[in-house]
Amino acid sequence: MKKILFATILFSLIFALAACGGEEADQSSNNATGDNADVTQLDISATNFDLGQEEYTVNAGEEVKITLTNEEGMHGISIDEFDVHIEGEGEATFTPDEPGEYTIYCNIPCGNGHGEMQTTLVVQ
Incomplete structure (x- = not known):
């Protein structure tokens, strides 16, 4: 027992x-x-002459953590208005305060299609 x-x-x-x-x-x-509810994760996978999507959407006033991975080729990204500059793979954090549309572009010359390698960040 x-x-x-x-x-x-x-x-x-x-x-x-x-x-x-x-x-x-x-x-x-x-x-x-x-x-975390206070941080928006934005993952961008770059291939030759493409940043994954035509646009990415985030909310104004919320912190954004952006991560870049290179699936093909060597690329970087910049968003001038938020002082975001990633060369090669990496991450950056920023807080967009003003709604609008901002250009995300490849900042490493990567070949003939480099000039078209961009997407839009939509801040709501």
């Missing part, structure tokens, strides 16, 4: 600790990746 009671208490304790540990791990990973 004591063994059954001991085993029941032990399994209950293990179950409770596992459930609590799982929640903490999820919260830690959210904070580590920057998933």
Whole structure:
């Protein structure tokens, strides 16, 4: 009888600790990746002469973390109005205060299509 009671208490304790540990791990990973209601993540994957989408939309007054990865070729991006300049892969953080449309363009000469390698940042 004591063994059954001991085993029941032990399994209950293990179950409770596992459930609590799982929640903490999820919260830690959210904070580590920057998933936060106050920060908008903007991921741009560059290929030769393309920045992924025709436009990207963010909200005015909210912090934006922009990350550039190069899938093909060597590229960088700039948004002059927000003093964002990434050369090669990297990231930058800025807060757009004024609604409008802003040009995101490749800042590394990358070949014949370089002049058309741009997209639009729409700030609402």
